[in-house]
Amino acid sequence: MKKRVLSGIQPSGVIHLGNYLGAMKQHIEMQDSGTHECYFFIADLHALTTVKDAKRLAEMTHDVALTYLSLGLDPEKTTFFKQSDIAEHTELAWILSSVTPMGLLERAHAWKDAVEKGTKEKTVALFTYPVLMAADILIYKPDLVPVGKDQKQHIEITRDIATHFNSHFGETFNQPQELTPESVAVVPGTDGQKMSKSYGNTIDIFAPEATLKKQVMGIVTDSTPVEQPKDPSKCNVFALYKLLATPTEIAALEAQYKKGGFGYGEAKKLLLAKLLEVFAPARKKRVELEADRGYVERVLQMGADRARIEARKTLDEVRKKIGTRP
Ligand code: ADP
Numbered sequence: 608m609k610k611r612v613l614s615g616i617q618p619s620g621v622i623h624l625g626n627y628l629g630a631m632k633q634h635i636e637m638q639d640s641g642t643h644e645c646y647f648f649i650a651d652l653h654a655l656t657t658v659k660d661a662k663r664l665a666e667m668t669h670d671v672a673l674t675y676l677s678l679g680l681d682p683e684k685t686t687f688f689k690q691s692d693i694a695e696h697t698e699l700a701w702i703l704s705s706v707t708p709m710g711l712l713e714r715a716h717a718w719k720d721a722v723e724k725g726t727k728e729k730t731v732a733l734f735t736y737p738v739l740m741a742a743d744i745l746i747y748k749p750d751l752v753p754v755g756k757d758q759k760q761h762i763e764i765t766r767d768i769a770t771h772f773n774s775h776f777g778e779t780f781n782q783p784q785e786l787t788p789e790s791v792a793v794v795p796g797t798d799g800q801k802m803s804k805s806y807g808n809t810i811d812i813f814a815p816e817a818t819l820k821k822q823v824m825g826i827v828t829d830s831t832p833v834e835q836p837k838d839p840s841k842c843n844v845f846a847l848y849k850l851l852a853t854p855t856e857i858a859a860l861e862a863q864y865k866k867g868g869f870g871y872g873e874a875k876k877l878l879l880a881k882l883l884e885v886f887a888p889a890r891k892k893r894v895e896l897e898a899d900r901g902y903v904e905r906v907l908q909m910g911a912d913r914a915r916i917e918a919r920k921t922l923d924e925v926r927k928k929i930g931t932r933p
């Protein structure tokens with residue numbers, strides 16, 4: 608039997624290279640493997656914890672969908688939908704919140720981080736974020752949840768919540784496992800920190816060529832003069848190149864660094880060319896898809912119709928177990 612896979616991505620900003628290598632690439636590979644039954648969705652209700660602008664949320668949702676479809680998501684093979692289209696997620700979230708101890712959420716890194724740094728508005732939704740995420744997951748009873756490393760704890764919380772529910776109401780939910788990409792730990796941004804939209808250090812794979820060039824040329828490097836040998840392991844440009852190039856190309860660039868007489872500007876040009884080469888098919892596809900404004904909406908509607916059938920099955924089972932539908 609095919610393993611069921613589920614994952615979500617927030618439409619809280621333009622998708623960057625870190626999101627692609629850390630999450631989307633793996634999703635699309637799983638779809639293409641033919642051995643997984645995939646459910647991927649856009650977590651627009653989760654994005655509401657940060658985006659409070661209707662036009663922007665709608666635009667970002669459309670943008671994430673276009674990005675996924677351009678990068679190879681096939682809506683015939685994958686059930687691809689928008690979280691808010693399936694009201695069953697929020698009903699299940701409420702039910703799950705009634706078996707979730709406060710302490711479990713108080714220990715969540717994302718919440719603690721937001722409180723300590725004061726970077727996000729401390730709303731009830733930000734606190735209960737992992738409960739909605741648990742509902743997103745458990746309602747489809749998936750085997751695997753491919754996510755970036757930063758989401759691992761949320762999957763652990765999901766398993767805890769499933770256990771609490773089962774112990775109160777009887778065996779209902781399985782224990783989904785997270786799947787974090789081994790090959791890509793954290794994609795560095797142009798300043799060497801983790802690439803993140805909140806740090807303004809992203810490489811935006813669908814940006815116009817001039818913008819992409821500006822981002823690549825702006826990668827921070829040290830001040831080793833051109834003629835001197837350079838240590839590739841300490842260079843952000845090399846770190847990014849390594850994530851995209853073939854082993855032969857990587858070895859060639861490494862040799863150039865070590866030999867000396869090769870400036871960072873040259874390395875940046877190679878990286879830019881590589882980005883344009885790797886993403887050329889996706890960039891072309893995106894232009895084609897953009898021409899049909901209604902396409903994305905139709906795809907998401909079709910996905911929601913499929914997802915809802917599964918979500919309703921689980922919710923009906925849950926309603927019987929808790930006594931709201933005897
Ligand atoms: P951002 O940090 O830009 O706000 P998100 O937190 O919305 O990105 O992340 C969306 C997905 O992309 C998550 O699964 C996350 O693990 C992955 N991701 C984001 N940034 C990186 C990165 N620099 N390296 C690897 N994966 C990343």
Ligand code: TRP
Nearest residue numbers: 614615616617650653740743744
């Ligand atoms: N919290 C995830 C993120 O920020 C997005 C998400 C919401 C998710 N619900 C999910 C991921 C369910 C996997 C499964 O990246």
